[in-house]
Amino acid sequence: MTTVFDDPGDQAVSDVPVRRIKFTVNGAKKIAEVEPRLLLSHLIRRGIGLTGTHMGCDTTNCGACTVLVDGQAVKSCTMLAVQADGHEISTVEGLATASELHPLQEGFSEEHGLQCGFCTPGMMMAAKALLDRNPDPTEDEVRWALSGNLCRCTGYQNIVKSVLWAAEKLRSSAG
Amino acid sequence: MYPSRFRYEAPRSLDAAIGLLQAGGDEAKVLAGGQSLVPLMKLRFASPELVVDINNLPGLGYHRADPDGTLRIGALCRHADLEHSALLQGTQPTMTAAAPLIADPIVRNRGTLVGSLCHADPQGDWASVVLALGGSVVAQGPRGRRVIRVADFITGPFQNVLEPDEIAVEAVIPRPQGTRAGGYLKLERRVGDFATVGVAVAIETTGENVARAGIALTGVGGSTIEAVAAAGALVGRPLTAEAIEQAAGLAADAARPKTDHRGSAEYKRHMVRTFVTRILSRADAAAERAA
Numbered sequence: 001m002t003t004v005f006d007d008p009g010d011q012a013v014s015d016v017p018v019r020r021i022k023f024t025v026n027g028a029k030k031i032a033e034v035e036p037r038l039l040l041s042h043l044i045r046r047g048i049g050l051t052g053t054h055m056g057c058d059t060t061n062c063g064a065c066t067v068l069v070d071g072q073a074v075k076s077c078t079m080l081a082v083q084a085d086g087h088e089i090s091t092v093e094g095l096a097t098a099s100e101l102h103p104l105q106e107g108f109s110e111e112h113g114l115q116c117g118f119c120t121p122g123m124m125m126a127a128k129a130l131l132d133r134n135p136d137p138t139e140d141e142v143r144w145a146l147s148g149n150l151c152r153c154t155g156y157q158n159i160v161k162s163v164l165w166a167a168e169k170l171r172s173s174a175g
Numbered sequence: 176m177y178p179s180r181f182r183y184e185a186p187r188s189l190d191a192a193i194g195l196l197q198a199g200g201d202e203a204k205v206l207a208g209g210q211s212l213v214p215l216m217k218l219r220f221a222s223p224e225l226v227v228d229i230n231n232l233p234g235l236g237y238h239r240a241d242p243d244g245t246l247r248i249g250a251l252c253r254h255a256d257l258e259h260s261a262l263l264q265g266t267q268p269t270m271t272a273a274a275p276l277i278a279d280p281i282v283r284n285r286g287t288l289v290g291s292l293c294h295a296d297p298q299g300d301w302a303s304v305v306l307a308l309g310g311s312v313v314a315q316g317p318r319g320r321r322v323i324r325v326a327d328f329i330t331g332p333f334q335n336v337l338e339p340d341e342i343a344v345e346a347v348i349p350r351p352q353g354t355r356a357g358g359y360l361k362l363e364r365r366v367g368d369f370a371t372v373g374v375a376v377a378i379e380t381t382g383e384n385v386a387r388a389g390i391a392l393t394g395v396g397g398s399t400i401e402a403v404a405a406a407g408a409l410v411g412r413p414l415t416a417e418a419i420e421q422a423a424g425l426a427a428d429a430a431r432p433k434t435d436h437r438g439s440a441e442y443k444r445h446m447v448r449t450f451v452t453r454i455l456s457r458a459d460a461a462a463e464r465a466a
Contacts (some may be wrong), residue, residue: 017182036183036226037216058176060214061367063281072284078213080206080287082183083228126281147366148279 025050026094034081040074041065043081044091047074052092052121063149066122067091073129075077075148077121092121095128103169104128104162113162115153123149135171139164176217185228189342192227193317197340200227205342207250210278211294238262244350250290250343254283260261265335266355267348268458269377273304274358279367287345295329295398298369302329302399304359307375307389307406310348316341332398340444353381356458360450361393364437370394371437372451374426378409378458385409390422390451395443396431405429405451414459421453 018033025048037081038112044053044067056064060082065076068090104124107113110119114120123146130137130145137145143156151159186192196203204223206212207230215221229235235251240262248257257263258274277283277291277300291301292312305325312328314321314337325346328335337343357377360368373393379386388409390402405425409418432443 016180019183035180037178037180039177039213039217058217060210060282063279066281073281073283074285077217078210078282080183080213080226080228082207083209083230084193139217144275145280148281 012037019082019085021082023084023087023089025089026091027088031173032081035083036080038081040067040069040079040081040084041076042091044075044076044089047081050091050093054118054121056118056122061150062119062122063126064119064122066125066149067130068125071132073126073148086112090125090128092124095124102128103166103173104131106169107162107164107166108159111162111165112157113155115151115155115157117151119149119151123151123159123163130163131167131170135167137164137167137173176215178213179222180218181216181223182225182340183228184225187231187233189232189315189344192232192342193315193340195225195227196342196355197317199227199339201339203227203339205293207290208253208286210282211290211296214427229342240266241350246348246350248288248346248348250287250345252287252289254278254286254288255280257288258283267308268355269304269357269359269375270348273300273355273361273375276300276359276361276363276373282367289346290404291344292325292328293335293337293343295333295335295368296332297332297396297398298373298394299399300359300361300373300375300393303373303375303391303393304377305346305348306391306399306401307357307377308348309377309387309389310346312343314338314341314343315344320344322347326401329399351379352386353379355379358457359452360454362446362450369437372432372443372446374447374449374454375459376451376454378414378455380414383413384411385414385418388422390426392426392430392447394437395436395447400429400431402426402429409455414455419452419455419459422455423448426451460461 054064055061060078067076142160202224206228207308208224229387235249237249238252254277263271288301291299311322311324359375362375375391388406390406392400405422408422427444427448430447432440434440
């Protein structure tokens with residue numbers, strides 16, 4: 001894999017420290033050579049080309065860049081790519097199978113859980129982390145779990161409905 | 176945004192981490208949860224030459240109670256671990272009140288209590304909580320371990336007494352003298368914003384009387400404020416309405432708020448008084464129900 005990143009500095013190429021890391025993305029094993037200052041969000045978007053993970057505020061506020069690291073929701077703009085070494089990353093692209101949408105994706109479609117769609121991948125990944133540990137959340141628990149994700153269309157009502165729709169679908173298909 | 180260039184090491188043992196810090200001197204930084212350090216590096220407020228990532232050190236993710244009730248929190252114990260802890264329920268009311276109010280749920284998955292104490296942000300919630308509880312930080316370096324009271328550990332905004340080659344490995348909350356009560360209240364404009372006002376109260380009651388009290392304030396001064404006189408007004412007597420009113424007034428006097436976009440100084444001072452009263456009135460009611 002060849003990756004090309006911006007070079008905002010004036011350091012000689014030989015002085016740039018590079019580390020080789022092994023990790024998985026949506027189940028696929030990857031090896032990458034990264035500069036330690038590369039952020040996980042940049043590795044995912046530019047290095048691997050999975051652009052479903054969005055960069056919003058770039059300051060740990062908005063949650064658009066949320067991915068799962070070993071099943072836990074993390075703001076990928078606030079973790080170094082080298083820290084992914086040995087870990088499992090899940091992004092929004094890993095939700096659907098080749099033939100079927102994930103219930104969360106169906107829920108966002110059924111309940112009109114998006115307007116511009118920019119916050120949607122982060123919302124879905126934060127919601128997935130919630131439903132993985134709590135399959136039957138109350139509306140209040142959904143709101144708390146998504147309180148680190150901002151929707152600037154302010155479409156929160158339908159986002160909460162979408163997650164509750166998905167929770168019910170997941171429960172009925174599991175039962 | 177990219178941080179400026181740095182060397183990165185992720186040692187597998189504490190001794191190796193301390194060795195790296197010794198070699199790195201003033202230009203090395205310890206990375207734990209990274210929820211403050213990484214944003215600071217991206218904004219270029221911090222540009223360390225060496226980052227020592229301690230996330231691969233074994234055995235630091237714990238929080239546990241000693242047989243005597245002393246609580247120990249390892250350097251890699253995340254805010255979320257404390258938020259969902261069964262151990263803290265019923266024994267640490269100030270901590271269980273504060274944990275769900277730290278930053279936002281996603282940040283809480285990474286950030287650590289010990290890291291928050293080291294960062295010493297005047298707007299940081301944990302410093303007030305641990306200060307009110309009379310807690311300490313355990314630092315380990317090439318010269319061994321030392322235990323530092325949080326009151327002495329934080330010397331100002333974003334400043335602590337760690338030597339460049341020391342790592343804060345643990346926070347310690349002493350066992351209570353009697354029954355512990357208290358709480359943490361935080362006024363914030365929205366989830367994830369820094370506190371407009373935060374108030375931590377911890378009291379320990381033996382029989383009728385309050386044996387120990389701690390009150391600390393977040394976001395209403397240049398650094399975390401320990402309201403010593405306010406806490407002192409509670410000790411050695413029952414938790415009466417009069418004692419509560421006196422402590423609330425003294426806590427408001429101890430605040431050094433500034434008018435800014437989050438509110439006027441007058442408003443913030445008033446909220447300190449309100450929060451102290453509210454937490455102590457609830458503690459009083461809870462004690463009555465228990466009795």
